[in-house]
Amino acid sequence: MQPRILQIQQSVLSKNDELARGLRDRFTAAGVTTINVVSSPGSGKTLLLTKTIERLVARGYRVATLVGDLATDNDARRLAEAGAPVRQIVTGGNCHLEAHMIEEYLGDWDLKDYDFLFIENVGNLVCPSSYDLGEDFRIVILSVTEGEDKPLKYPPMFNSADLAVITKIDIAEAVEFNRDAAHASIQSVRPGMTILEVSAKTGEGVDVWVDTLIKRHEGT
Amino acid sequence: MHELSIAHSLVEVASKAALNADAGHVARVHLRLGLLAGVEKDALLFCYDIAAEGTVLEGSTLEIEELPVIVHCAACGVDTTLDTIQRFACGNCGALTGDIRQGKELSIDYLELETEDAAENIADSAERAE
């Protein structure tokens, strides 16, 4: 006897994707540029965002930030010191952010009041790659201490990003960072991706990064 | 690991569809999984049984069809299948290309439903076991 078949053809993440589409429409309508920042734990997301927010605020841009953290509110407190509103998303052990969390934690923020919305994702190079948060740009961060071949170990994440930032270049020499190898492995999994190099400690490269964000904001 | 939350979403979508179609118990779920979807096949299989517990999918089998990445090459115009997702190069001319035509899929293709015969068999054997 033939088995009975029920055709489905539906994405497993259709609920998240639908919410993300709704968020993207809201961001676009409000004119806010939304940036989802992903990396391994400790790559320098929080420090780079803190410096970025300071500079954007100093240049008159209005910024808000959501930060996903497994357990503590340390990152939220550090980010708040940069002088712009921050909300912490308590993920309760969840290893990634999902669109419904963004929607919930945006709460009563009027998106029209902001030029940039940063989302610091949970430190993890696997899980966040599948979840669209409605962002305009996904930024993947790789620090010089992580090994130049890291992109080859996490192709889906690097491939899903729009721009790569190599952080902690102030200590590149000390850790014998091989710049060409790092660029080559990023290009291998995401041909054509723009790569910036920064040090959030010394400020090197941060202006170029901030200018890139502003250009993308004006382009959207 | 996010495969448990993926498995829960999978079960939610599939069981809703089964209930809407008044389909009864599901025997098999056919999933299309692209190699760039960021989901580990074995981990998903491992989590599936747990996620299916207490639903119309309980005891069903998850069949996963893995889809390789296909890229289109602007240089030579040919679509080729990547040997490895560590290198996005055209299989025809070797040029790097990020123009993905397949490989991000994470979608339920179709369900195989338990036929009434099969359901009766299960009920019979359950009775015999008692």
Ligand SMILES: Nc1nc2c(ncn2[C@@H]2O[C@H](COP(=O)(O)OP(=O)(O)O)[C@@H](O)[C@H]2O)c(=O)[nH]1
């Ligand atoms: N030397 C150096 N250390 C950095 C830099 N950026 C971050 N760090 C340090 O790396 C550690 C982790 O940074 P953090 O921003 O918390 O990383 P996150 O987990 O990705 O948010 C902290 O001790 C930072 O002070 C940098 O550009 N240079």
Ligand SMILES: [Mg+2]
């Ligand atoms: Mg952080």
Ligand SMILES: [Zn+2]
């Ligand atoms: Zn080619």
